[in-house]
Amino acid sequence: MAEKSRIGVTGLAVMGANLARNMARRGFGVAVHNRTTAKTTEFLAEHGHEGAFTGAETLQEFVDALETPRKIVVMVKAGKPVDAVIDELTPLLDPGDIIIDAGNSHFPDTDRRAAECAERGLRFMGVGVSGGEEGALNGPSIMPGGPLEAYGEVEEILTAIAADVDGTPCCTHVGPGGAGHYVKMVHNGIEYADIQLIAEAYDLLTHAGGLSAPEIGKIFEQWNSGDLESFLIEITGIVLAKTDDRTGRPLVDVVVDQAEQKGTGRWTAIDALDLGVPLTGITEAVFARTLSALRDERAEAARTLAGPTPARVADVDRLVDDVRQALYASKVVAYAQGFAQMRAASNAHGWDLDLGAMARIWRGGCIIRAQFLNRITEAYAEHPDLDNLLMVPYFTKAVSDAQDAWRRVVVTATEHGVAIPAFSSSLSYYDGYRRERGPANLIQGLRDYFGAHTYRRTDADGAFHTRWSQDGTEVSAS
Ligand code: 6PG
DSSP states (O other): OOOOBSEEEEOOSHHHHHHHHHHHHTTOOEEEEOSSHHHHHHHHHHHGGGSOEEEESSHHHHHHTBOSSOEEEEOSOTTHHHHHHHHHHGGGOOTTOEEEEOSOOOHHHHHHHHHHHHHTTOEEEEEEEESHHHHHHHOOEEEEESOHHHHHHHHHHHHHHSOEETTEESBOOOBSTTHHHHHHHHHHHHHHHHHHHHHHHHHHHHHTTOOOHHHHHHHHHHHTTSTTOBHHHHHHHHHHHOBOTTTSSBGGGGSOSOOOOOSHHHHHHHHHHHHTOOOHHHHHHHHHHHHHHOHHHHHHHHHHSOOOOOOOOSOHHHHHHHHHHHHHHHHHHHHHHHHHHHHHHHHHHTOOOOHHHHHHHTSSSSTTOBTTHHHHHHHHHHOTTOSOGGGSHHHHHHHHHHHHHHHHHHHHHHHHTOOOHHHHHHHHHHHHHTOSSOTHHHHHHHHHHHHOOOEEOSSSOSEEEEOTTTTOOEEEOO
16 A cells, blocks of 8 residues: 555645645655646646655545545635635544645634634644745745644644745744734735835836836845845846836836735735724735726826926935835834734734744745844844834834935925825824824814713823813713
8 A cells, every 4th residue: 555645735726736846845745636637637747756746536535645643735715615625625534634724814714714623623724825836836934823733743844845044944833723824914914015115116216216117126136235135125126127028118117007916915904903003004005006906097087187297306316215215114114013913913812923933934935035024033032022113222223214214205205296105104103103192182172072972181080071062161971
């Protein structure tokens, strides 16, 4: 009888196929299965020589090919397909077997599936995997959630296939239930903010600076050797430099300006609203994609709504450097907000997330991998209960050093009519957060005026209501 495989992968679209290949190349026996058998046959014909694969035509064959307790990676489209696979698998499994959902599932679904599987005696892990096709094959960042002891049984495999930074794998147990998918969701939200900031920088350098795509590409290439060093900055340089074979123009200039989205950024923003966390950068990034989608409306509005007609900025070099600093400061804010949200979620769900470890496993493999994540890990090592990353000296200095440039960028963009929702909302967040006393006293006054919603006083405890429009009398409301 053939030797049983250590792990199985069902769902051989590109991410599943590449994860299976990664595992096999690291020496693990992998059983592979796909709903359409032709895909399995094709996979084995193309990659069968890369390691010890066992192809299975049916789920029964697939399950039988695995050593027990079975470890099954499900890599199908998030949503109903995941439930369908689980329902088909569970009658074939034994108590203690482990189902690993490695797709971009929404964390409440993961919580529900974990509970349902537990009722059936199975162990369910919701595992965030980032890095796209390339990462899945050569080393992704892996965010495993679920029972710790189940993680213990797959740790060797997951850490072996994960990216490695300075000898540390980009994989660690995140927390129970939906914690892994939650952290992946926030990762994607931050990815949205990073990408939006990059797009705003490009827009500003194009329209206020008068620079061409390849010229901006070179600037990004330079930026990639400083504070901003990161995968997304690197690939921006490459994307902007690309010439279209058909027209000879920069390829980005012929790409339609409508951004699509699959939902993880929106989920992050919605959850921030639910938790009451001010997550302005990511949320503006989601809205900016939604606005971009209104292409026909925008075309009409472009002919109807007037904008300013400013002259090009005189000092382009200064604009370039200002934009670099604004990009960095806004990025710091986006991460500060994302980490504050993970902290709030950890408290709300009792996940006990190690935020420094989250930054550590994002240093390699994933889409937002960046140099400065080391600083975040260091910040949480020193202050595990940190409310906001802006409050540690490294980041305090980074934003305060950048603030003059950041403000100039917001002014220049506004004067030129360039929309910069992420730059400006990050700056507004910064200005709002650093105010000991903001204007919400007036909001409370208005609410009390029209709805007797009450207010609190700075000089006395309790809730108060004033008859603002009548005799002005204060009436105790507690
Ligand atoms: C990753 C990516 C990956 C995917 C995004 C794209 O970490 O590898 O984030 O998950 O590229 O889901 O999301 P949108 O289609 O919503 O931009």
